[in-house]
Amino acid sequence: MRKVSMHQLKIAAVLLCAIAASQAQAQAPAAAPAKPGAGFVPPAPKGGNVIDSIAVVVNDEVITRNEVSKRVASIEQRMKAQNAQVPPAADMQRQVVEAMIVERAQFQLAKEMGVRTVDDTQLDRAISRIAEQQKMTVQEMRNAMEKEGVAFAAFREEIRNEITMQRLREHEVDNKIQISEAEVDTYLGAEQAAAADKVELNIAQILVRIPENSSPEQIAARKARADEVSRQLRTGADFAKVAGTYSESNDALQGGAIGWRDPDRLPPVFAEALTKLKPGQSTPVIKSSAGFHILKLIDRRNLAAADDKSAIVQQTRARHILLKVTPAFTADAAKKRLTELKERLDNKAAKFEELARQFSNDGSANKGGDLGWLFPGDAVPEFESAMATLKPGEVSGVVETPYGFHLIEVLERKSEDQSKDKKRAAARQVIRDRKLAEATEEWLRQVRDRAYVEFRDEK
Numbered sequence: 001m002r003k004v005s006m007h008q009l010k011i012a013a014v015l016l017c018a019i020a021a022s023q024a025q026a027q028a029p030a031a032a033p034a035k036p037g038a039g040f041v042p043p044a045p046k047g048g049n050v051i052d053s054i055a056v057v058v059n060d061e062v063i064t065r066n067e068v069s070k071r072v073a074s075i076e077q078r079m080k081a082q083n084a085q086v087p088p089a090a091d092m093q094r095q096v097v098e099a100m101i102v103e104r105a106q107f108q109l110a111k112e113m114g115v116r117t118v119d120d121t122q123l124d125r126a127i128s129r130i131a132e133q134q135k136m137t138v139q140e141m142r143n144a145m146e147k148e149g150v151a152f153a154a155f156r157e158e159i160r161n162e163i164t165m166q167r168l169r170e171h172e173v174d175n176k177i178q179i180s181e182a183e184v185d186t187y188l189g190a191e192q193a194a195a196a197d198k199v200e201l202n203i204a205q206i207l208v209r210i211p212e213n214s215s216p217e218q219i220a221a222r223k224a225r226a227d228e229v230s231r232q233l234r235t236g237a238d239f240a241k242v243a244g245t246y247s248e249s250n251d252a253l254q255g256g257a258i259g260w261r262d263p264d265r266l267p268p269v270f271a272e273a274l275t276k277l278k279p280g281q282s283t284p285v286i287k288s289s290a291g292f293h294i295l296k297l298i299d300r301r302n303l304a305a306a307d308d309k310s311a312i313v314q315q316t317r318a319r320h321i322l323l324k325v326t327p328a329f330t331a332d333a334a335k336k337r338l339t340e341l342k343e344r345l346d347n348k349a350a351k352f353e354e355l356a357r358q359f360s361n362d363g364s365a366n367k368g369g370d371l372g373w374l375f376p377g378d379a380v381p382e383f384e385s386a387m388a389t390l391k392p393g394e395v396s397g398v399v400e401t402p403y404g405f406h407l408i409e410v411l412e413r414k415s416e417d418q419s420k421d422k423k424r425a426a427a428r429q430v431i432r433d434r435k436l437a438e439a440t441e442e443w444l445r446q447v448r449d450r451a452y453v454e455f456r457d458e459k
Contacts, residue, residue, distance in 0.1 A: 052064045052065060052066045053065050053456070053458070054456045055067070055068050055097065055455070055456060056097060056100075056101060056453060056454065056455055056456065057452070057453065057454040057456065058101055058104040058105055058108070058451055058452070058453055059104075059105070059108055059451055059452050060108075061104060061108065063097070063100050063101070063104060065458070067100070068093065068096060068097055068100065071096050071100060072089075072092055072093055072096050074150075074154075075092070075096065075253060076092070077148070077149055077150075078148070078150070079253065081148045081149075084240075084254070084255065085238070085240055085241055085244070085255070086244075087241065087244030087245050087253070088245065091244060091245040091246075092244070092253075095244070095247075095248075095252050095253055096253075098248065099250065101448065101451065101453055102444060102447065102448050103161075103165075104451075105447050105448060105450075105451040106165050106168060106444075106447055107161070107164070107165070108451075109168060109172075109447060110164055110165070110167070110168040113168065113171060113172075115164060115167050115168050115171065116167070117164070118160045118163045118164055122163070123156060123159060123160050123163070126159055126163060127141075127156065127159060130159070132403065135402035135403070137324070137325070137326070139326075139327065169440060169443070172443060173436065173439050173440050173443050174436060176439070177432055177435050177436055177439060179428050179431050179432055179435070183431055184424050184427050184428055184431065187264075187427045187430065187431055188423065188424070188427050191264075191427070198262075198302070199263065199300055199301065199302055200260045200261065200262055200263075200300070200301050201260065201261055201262075201263055201266075201274055201297060201299075201300055202259065202260050202261075202297075202298040202299040202300070202301075203258050203259075203261060203274065203295055203296060203297060203298060204239060204240070204243065204251075204255060204256040204257045204258055204295070204296045204298060205243070205247070205249060205251070205256045205258055205293055205294065205295050205296070206226075206229055206239070206242060206243045206246055206247040206249075206252075206256050206293070206294045207247050207248050207249035207252075207290065207291050207292070207293050208222050208225050208226040208229065208246065208247075208248060208291050208292045208293075209222070209248045209290060209291040209445060210222050210290070210291040210292070211445075211448075211449050212445060212446060212449035212450075213449070222291065222292060223285070223287075223292060225246070225292075226285045226291075226292035226294065227285060229242060229246045229294060230282075230284065230285050230294055233282050233294065239255070239256065239282065239296045240255025240256065240257075241255075243255050243256030244256075248291070250444075256296070257298075260301075262430070263275065264430055264434070265430055265433045265434050265437070266434070267288065267434070267437075267438060269286060269288065270286065270293070270295060273286055273295065274295060274297050277297040278297070279297055279298060279299045279300055280296075280297070280298075281296070281297055282294055282295065282296045282297075283295045283296075289438075289441075289442055290441045290442060290445055291445075313375060313376060313415065314376070314413060314414070314415050315373045315374060315375055315413065315414050315415070316373070316374050316387055316410055316412075316413050317370075317371075317372065317373050317374070317410070317411045317412050317413070318371050318374060318387055318408055318409060318410050318411060319352060319353070319356060319364070319367075319368060319369035319370045319371055319408075319409050319411060320356070320360070320362065320364070320369050320371060320383075320406045320407060320408045320409070321338065321341060321352075321355055321356045321359055321360045321362075321369055321406065321407045322360050322361050322362040322403060322404050322405070322406050323337060323338060323359065323360070323361055323404055323405050323406075324361040324403065324404040325404055325405075331405070334404065334405040335398050335405055337359070338398045338405055338406075338407050339398060341355050341359065341407060342395065342397065342398070342407055345395055345407075346395075352368070352369065352395065352407075352409050353368025353369060353370075354368070356368050356369030357369075361404065369409075370411075373414075374387075380401050380402060380403070382399065382400065382401040382402075383399065383401050383406065383408065386399040386406075386408055387408055387410060390408065390409070390410040391410065392410050392411060392412050392413060393409075393410070393411075394409070394410060395407060395408070395409045396408040396409070
């Protein structure tokens with residue numbers, strides 16, 4: 001069976017979450033004074049065997065040492081399965097605790113904001129989409145995860161939590177992003193005037209955060225930490241290992257890897273510094289509103305410049321009947337069923353849309369299998385290749401794709417000049433992505449800095 005990385009299964013960096021407030025409040029002695037508004041957290045018992053203890057207090061909730069240990073063990077297991085270098089134990093624990101604090105603060109804010117919970121039906125649909133993106137069935141994905149030692153029930157809760165946090169971010173960040181027509185005009189003008197070939201950059205980062213309302217002394221201390229990181233890199237230290245040790249970004253445990261990015265979608269100060277590098281080199285320390293960054297250029301690749309003809313694209317309107325393979329419905333059974341349906345269509349014994357409504361396992365079934373107008377790249381290669389051989393009105397034989405087995409009918413084709421509206425929409429999305437990345441980073445920093453956090457000594 002195809003092995004799948006847990007990193008690929010994430011909608012985003014996703015972290016486990018769980019624990020209710022202590023049940024012993026009624027009998028607990030008075031606690032030490034806390035920040036106004038924070039809930040009561042009982043002290044650890046003085047006698048008896050301690051099964052678990054409090055590692056961190058976040059506002060009126062706690063994170064226990066058992067939770068931290070389980071999270072660390074889970075991440076270590078995944079990193080080893082991906083042949084990633086595991087940071088030293090102390091650095092790993094510090095990174096995990098910090099991530100759990102930010103996560104817990106977000107969930108508390110979600111409750112305060114009345115963010116709706118994710119029910120099982122919504123969760124099942126989300127997991128099905130993740131499996132489809134991996135070109136697997138849910139059962140295949142589950143088997144692959146359990147082979148890596150990841151409990152599927154825990155994965156479900158991770159996805160539930162990530163959807164909740166995404167809804168919160170949409171409310172607090174995404175919906176507040178505004179883009180003016182002047183910004184779109186400026187972007188399109190700059191893009192048209194650019195003489196250099198378009199490139200994409202594969203980058204990684206190390207981030208040393210600056211807490212909100214920091215004093216000059218605190219900022220100087222954080223700068224000194226970033227300078228020490230830079231010194232280690234200049235003397236040959238491995239970037240991924242240093243990121244796992246020092247970086248305070250969400251991607252720290254992935255060696256700081258950000259991936260391929262269009263320079264236009266990066267903050268200008270980052271893009272400018274990266275253009276001066278050769279692959280394998282790192283930037284000096286760069287200051288932003290979030291903190292001090294060190295970026296590494298892993299690789300650079302050129303993108304083909306679009307010429308005028310690229311604006312003309314051929315669209316195909318098609319419909320299909322999809323039969324998915326399940327433990328109860330084999331590939332042979334699917335092919336046999338579709339062969340029978342094709343014979344009925346060839347003999348004019350049935351209409352395509354009627355058979356699609358009756359047999360197709362796709363969401364388009366209630367529309368008679370109609371997929372609408374498809375641009376090149378909208379369908380998987382196997383589907384597009386089969387569709388390209390058909391004339392309008394023709395029905396294919398049985399076609400296999402990662403989603404299952406299909407019958408495809410081409411209804412009509414047309415060539416269309418991509419409109420100015422589409423170009424403006426693409427430009428608007430680029431600008432939005434850039435603003436969203438910066439705003440999300442700033443918002444997460446504020447959520448962390450506004451939370452009352454108390455670290456408990458292990459004793």
